[in-house]
Each structure stands twice: as C-alpha cells, then as structure tokens.
Amino acid sequence: MNKVNKALKEVDNSIENYDEEKVKQELNELINQYKVPVDQAISSIIRKYQDSTTNRAGKKQIKNIESDESGIEITGRIIRKTPRTIEVEGEERDVVSGTLGDESGIINFTAWIDFPYEEGDVIQIRNGYTREWQNQPELQIGDYTDIAQAEESVPSLEKFKSPKKVTIQEIDKVYLAKVEATIIDVLERSGLIMRCPECNRVTKGNECQEHGEVEPEPDLRIKAILDDGLGTVQATLPQEVTQKLTGISLSEAKEMARDALDRSVVEEEMKEVIGETVIVKGRSIGNNFLVNEIEKPQWAPKEKAKQILDKLKEMEA
Template sequence: MNIDDHAEELASDLGVDKAEVKENLQNLVEYSVPVEEAKRSLRRKFGDESGGGSSGPTAENIVDVGPDSGNVTVTAKVLTAGKRSIRYQGDDHVIGEGELADETGKISYTAWEDFGLEPGDTVTIGNASVREYEGNPELNFGESSTVSKAEDLDVPYDVGGDRDLADLSPGDRGRNVEVRVTEVETRTIDGRDGETEILSGVLGDESARLPFTDWDPHSEIEEGASVRLEDVYVREFRGVPSVNVSEFSTVTALDEPVEVGGPTRMAIREAVERGGAYDVELVGNVIEVRDGSGLIQRCPECGRVVQKGQCRQHGDVEGEDDLRVKAILDDGTDTVTVILDRELTEEVYGGDIEDARQQARDAMDQTVVAETIAEKLVGSEYTVRGHLSVDDYGANLETLEFRESADDPAERAQAFLAEVEA
C-alpha cells in the first residue's frame, strides 16, 4: 500500500480532507517515522483514539522480528542508548536510538519518546512497530507504546557502546570511541537553519582511520588531540563508515595519547566484500590502464571529465587539461580500479602536464600519453594506499600512495600455501 492509499483510508476513517492527511503523512514518513506509527499519530491529532481497530501486537523473539512483523511486543536488554535531534513538520524532535538484544538476537531501535532507557536495562516494549533500516529490521516505539521494567536477561552480547574504529558499521548508534584527531577543518554548509559551521576530518586509533563530522563543533576536537567521544552514530560516506558527533555527544580530552595505526593491509576481495574501506593498503599487479587515462579534459564548472567537448551536466564546454590514471589492480583474489590524481600521475608518467601536452602535439594524438603510462605500469606489482568505495559501477580506490612493491612474491606464496594447508 502506497502513501496515497494510506492517506485515502485514513481520511475516510477520520472524515477529514484527504489532501491534508496526505501532506501530514508524507512529512512524517520523510523523516523516517514508520507508516503505522505516523498513522496513529495523525489519528490522535485529528481526535481519534481508537488506533484504527487493529489487532493487538504479538510477543516475539528478536530473531523472528522482520519488516513485515507488524506491531510486536519484545522483552530485551538495552545494549546501547543514544540521542539525536531530527526535524519533522517544522519542529525539532529528540529521539532515542541504539540496540536491544535477547537470547536469540539483537536489533536496532528508535524511541520517539523519552523512556529513560539506559544500557543494561531489561525492558518489555509493547506495541512497537517494525521498519527496514540500512537493510535490517528496526524496532520503533513512541506514544502508543508501553515500556516497563522486566526480569533481567542474560544475553550473548556486550552491553555498552565502546568500540574500536574498525568495528564500526553504518547504522550503529550510541557508540563510544577513543581516538586521535589526525585531520580536521571547519566548513560552512547550508544546514536546516541556514548557513551552519561544522567540523570534518579524520579520526584514528590502532585499528583504523575513519572520516568524521561534528555537527555541533566541540572545542576539544582539534588536530592532534586524543579524545573520548561518547554517543556518536555512524553513517555511510563514499562506501565507508563515517563517525557523526552531535549536540548530544560528549567529548572528553584524554591524558594519554591514542596510538594511530597505519593503513590496514588486506586482500582486494576482503576489501570489496566489506563494501568499502578507509585507509586501506592493497598489493597487486597492474594488468590494464583503462580508457580515460593520461591527458584528459575536465569541465571548468563541475570538474567532470569532458568527452568530445561535452560535459554531461553543462553541455558544450571548453575543457581544462588534467592528468589521471585509471588502472586495474589484480592480486589474484579480485580486481579494483585504482585512480591516480594529477600529482601521482605525473610521478608515474615522469613529466608534468606541459610535457604531456607537448607529447600529444608531437604525435597529434593525446592517447599517446596513456600509452606511455601503460608501458611503464602494466605487468609490474605495486603497493597502493587509499580509500576504497564500492557501488553499482564497481570497486574504485581513491589513491593516496602508489609505489612499486618491495614485497617478496615467493614469501607471500609460501605464506598463502601455509594458510591453505592449515
């Protein structure tokens, strides 16, 4: 049933204008309020406390809760509890969020009212609705739900939000991390209240490095600082987890510096199967330099690559020269497209952009620049460091470092064989 059908059914039950109901319903759904919860909210708004005559919720184990479960009752232990501010229907609203667990599994939740949940509490939540979030079911409960203390449950999960950066995943809420701020900058964005200053950059610990955004800039977050961040949530940014610090997050300076590890070395298949990786190191052979490498032209307006004087967004443009490499790296487990910017391309090409222009003029063909680069790269093994993203177009590595590998292939082969035989 789509929004229009829900609105028509609701308007008929309430005896009010369908257009008004539909507008209110769309506003709530756009701000992630589940449809059934939104409909109950509108029934209360228009004076109908019946709840639409739906059957009562069923008691479920968490492992059995899915997006089609309807309204459910669960008894679970609170693993994490965080807060965040959202806006719908023009008003700011504070929601609670985190994870719940019982003996059978765990599930994320959003609480639309303040139920005073704390990590370690065991509660029975009645009349909760279920929606799909980040590909998984999520429990939602609000004014029409009940939350009561219950007998303690012994669950096979850690209570509390402390995690290493490498253990964070998009959709996590109420997490705590101890990190060093390795990069930070102040940016001005067009926020929901107009121009807003935020902080963005990179956090690191021994396990990984990840990008972050502080939506309510904290003075403790400065380059080189070691801090404990409590009640952060995680979103996906260019295929990797991104730490989000909010007005409800607590930032505490640490007395001891946090050690930051280097890039994470992994096989290409592992990195691709993760759906992306930040600050990863891959080792493999360049097997191809793809079209769109060498001397290229970019749109002066948006920076996109220009094909035959045409930008996909701005049409006919006078392209600006640039250098780029798109190389296929293969380590025997999978392949990835390694993208080198102008600076790295100049290093492997052995000349700057003016040298490339001159070579193209002499040959009356700009493809000779890519051919020269391919002659140097194809067939050799390289160690590549960068940020991997995976989308419908494949796996691409935004390259930070690119160098010939110093690894011993024979040693790697022996290690691989030993692992297989084990």
C-alpha cells in the same frame, strides 16, 4: 488538553520505559520556555529516549562499529579534521568532517555541533550514532552526543599518518595504506584529460557539468584496477605518480596528442603498464584508492620466484 500533555501522548506512542515526569518536564521546557515548535520538541524527545533505550551499542572499538547503530561510545585520536559547509534541505550548515582512529582501526565522522578539537587530540565520544556512507559506517556527532577530551592511550598521530602495509581487502581499515599489487586494467578517461579550472571535474569538450562552457586545463592521470591476489580496487594515479610510472610528462603527453591530432593516443600508451607489479601508497576514499606514491618492487615477481626456487634447491642439495 494543553500542548505539553498532547506532546506527551505522542511521545508515549514511540518510546517505552521512560520516566514520565522527567519527560513531561523536558517537553514543558522545550515548548513553553524555549518556544520550540511542538512537532520538533516531540521528535527530539523521541530521538533522545530511543537512543537510550534501544540498540545501545555501548563502548566499542572502532573496527567493530557498524552502520545504523546508536548509543556508541568510543575513544579515539583525531587524525584529520576539515570544516565544511553543506546544504541540508535547502539550508546551508557548517559541519566538521574528519577521521578518528584507535588501535583497532579508523572511522570517518561528521560533527553537526560545535567541535572545538584539533588534529591530534584524543576525545571520548558518548551517544554517537552511525549512518552508512559509501558502504562504510560514518560516525555522526549530533545534539545528544557528548564529547570530552580524553587521556586514554591511543597510537600517536605520527603512527596513524605513516602508511601501513595491508592487503587490498584491508585498504579502508587504515588511514594510509601501502599495497603491493598488479595493474590488471587501465580504464577509460585515463591519459591526457581536461579539467574545469573552477571545480577540477573532467570536462566534456569545453563543457563542465557544473560550470558550463569553460577553458579547461590539461592534466595527466591513470585510473587503474589493482589486484593483489586477494582483492581488487579501482585506483586513481595523479599526474606526478602517472609520470613516475610511465615516464611520460604532461608536456610530452600534449605533444603526443598534438602530433596524432588525437588525445586518445596517450590513453593507449598508458595501457603499456597493464601487467606491471607496483607498490603504492595512498588513501581509500569511498570506492576509490587515491595513490600518492608509487614504486616498483625491488625484485620483479618472476625474479623473486626464481630466487626462492634457487634457495630451495640449495637447501635440498
């Protein structure tokens, strides 16, 4: 039996309802013309035909996409695009990661193939598939995915990039979220922290988990739990936001730590914000909400409640 017939037999064990002549021809091309290793030819054909015969998700709105689906067809605007190099089984690969959005929601993607599109472009994707990443479906654009520029009307880039007021439960459904919530806890490793100058990781003493002994740089942050009555989320407030909320600058924090001979005094001071209601804007990444803007509500909740009560009394009178 020649290589192609052998491969066809293998393929036949895994897929159903396919055109045997067509598959045989494709296997022949891969094995004899392109000299693809037989195993690889078999698995790529199986993948291709499985995609087209099982679990076909078809045309979808982004919010309805789930993990581990294949045959996905969507149209969306590229909101963000970042080229990355990642290591897969010891080999470096160039990929593009980013975020796509339509009127229903957003989804993060990874493109494993040439991706000649830019932020703002509207693209139609056919035969995409999803994997689960940090509890969210992530769209995969691979060898068998077709991409084309599209004309369909999708909200503008500007609209995607302006914050939307949502509840904490909906925080990962929008690109930039605006949430009103109460700080119910300030977590450990808040306050004055030290970071590795190479990778930004928080160091233990002078030790970076990745780079060993380094000369760490001080930074200020709060890791907090936010609660809006419907849900909770862990939020990270970077230096600028922390300073705006607490009124403590990095140099003041360093002074406090120096005077007390102890960095943890800053963390203790940060706990003063527990119980405060804030309006925050930011992006949800994995299980963390990265805050880039903070403000206090125009009315403190107590005053707001009193104001509403007064109005009700007026109406009754």
